[in-house]
Amino acid sequence: MSGEYEGYLAVGGALFILGALGFLTRRNLILMMLSAELMLHGVSLTFVTFGRLHNTLEGQAFTIFILTIAACEAGLALALILALYQKVRSLDIQVWSELREPDLPSPKSTNERADPPAPEDVRHFPRLTPAGRAPEMHEGAPQPPVNGRVDGVPQEIGVR
Amino acid sequence: MNWLQQNGWQAAALVLMALGICALMPRARTRSRTLGLLLAFAGTAIALWLLPTPAGLIAHSVLFWLFAASAILCGVLMITSRNPVYAALWFALVTLATCGLFLLQQAAFLAAATIIVYAGAIIVTFLFVIMLAQQAGATAYDQHSHHVVLASVGAFVLFGALLATLRSDAWPAARPPEEAAVIEPALAQNGLSRTHGADGKMQSLGRSLFGDYLYAVELAGTVLLVASIGAIAIAPRRSQGTL
Incomplete structure (x- = not known):
């Protein structure tokens, strides 16, 4: 590959990697959102570079759509972060690692973690009565008469 | 040994960058900021030096x-700063640098739009939220980070795999500009789409957006409308308590 585009692709990959690293390691909700935006920058740079490599405008058009979606995502995510902050007064992601409602008991309590007791009265329902002639299940059994004839030739139909 | 001779500098650059980031990440014990900055800078310098020099003007x-x-x-x-306000400001600098790279690739409109949307809208929104939600200054959860080494x-x-792919020879040569007319727009053939190449003009980008991607532009506008209505619906009201 010619060296003209490789540098841009490497910088795009580096920005994506740094964003992923920040998203994985940091605990602040706002910093995680910023890292996601950094990953979007890397992808945008890669799109523009590939568009220039193939001499089309599709990369730039895609980047404009990425801008649009990034703006939507930032608005929605920041509204969500404000709503979450109002509940617990903290931006720590660890607070939200459990998604249950606070008034419900923890699913890790001992009576729920133990195996459920075996049911005591198991009701046996009656089985269906066999209807019709029982099929022969093995080869050595004498063959039933087919069409009123018994000729000793093993019949394939209806045996298995 | 052969592999080490070919890729040793690359691996060393990546290891230096990773060590620098590990040293810079906030954690319980004291971090050595100078050492981390030096390591990250050295790794970045080696990684950039290993890239082939772009042909053309020296400027x-x-x-x-x-x-x-x-x-x-x-x-x-940005990803290692303890204060989210500083992180947002470093992110603004990353945006400016990315827009410079866009400008170098004849994407002038894209650079301007990215600066306006990111630095003008998104960063400001982030700063507003930080000021609303984190008025107490440094917090405990900003001083720790999870699973830094892993x-x-x-x-x-992953970055090393990307760089190794970039250095391999299985890449097509760049298409010369005179072959640009051959390429048909791949998406959304409608009555307004016409063939064009990337000539760096804003006019052709506008023709591509409102010709080839007409339906997608309308959809993107709808998504923006829905997202703004959703943000207004989700955001806490003053009647539910002050922030």
Whole structure:
């Protein structure tokens, strides 16, 4: 590959990697959102570079759509972060690692973690009565008469 | 040994960058900021030096090195800063450097739009939220980070794989500009789409957006409307308590 585009692709990959690293390691909700935006920058740079490599405008058009979606995502995510902050007064992601409602008991309590007791009265329902002639299940059994004839030739139909 | 001779510098650069980020990440004990910055800077410098020099004007090359190094270093400082306000400001610098790289690739409208949307809208919204939600200054959860070593190893293994792919020879040659008319727009053939190449003009980008991607532009506008209505619906009201 010619060296003209490789540098841009490497910088795009580096920005994506740094964003992923920040998203994985940091605990602040706002910093995680910023890292996601950094990953979007890397992808945008890669799109523009590939568009220039193939001499089309599709990369730039895609980047404009990425801008649009990034703006939507930032608005929605920041509204969500404000709503979450109002509940617990903290931006720590660890607070939200459990998604249950606070008034419900923890699913890790001992009576729920133990195996459920075996049911005591198991009701046996009656089985269906066999209807019709029982099929022969093995080869050595004498063959039933087919069409009123018994000729000793093993019949394939209806045996298995 | 042969592999080490070919890729040793690359691996050393990646290891230096990973060590620098590990040293810079906030954690319980004291971090050595100078050592981390030095390691990250050395790794970035070696990684950029290993890339092939772009052909063309020397000013182009100098601008590329400048923008690339500032993008990567400001990104490192962004994900390792303890204060979210500083992180947002470093992210603004990353945006500016990325827009410089866009400008170097004849995407002038895209650079301007990215600066306006990111630095003018998104960063300001982030700063507003930080000021609303984190008025107490430094917090405990900003001083710790999760699984730094594991995440660094995973991320830089992925980055090394990307760089190794970039250095391989299985790439097509760049298409010359005179073949641009052959390429048909791949999406959304409608009555307004016409063939064009990337000539760096804003007019052809506008023709591509409102011709080939007409339906997608309308959909994107609808998504923006829905997202703004959703943000207004989700955001806490003053009647539910003050922030």
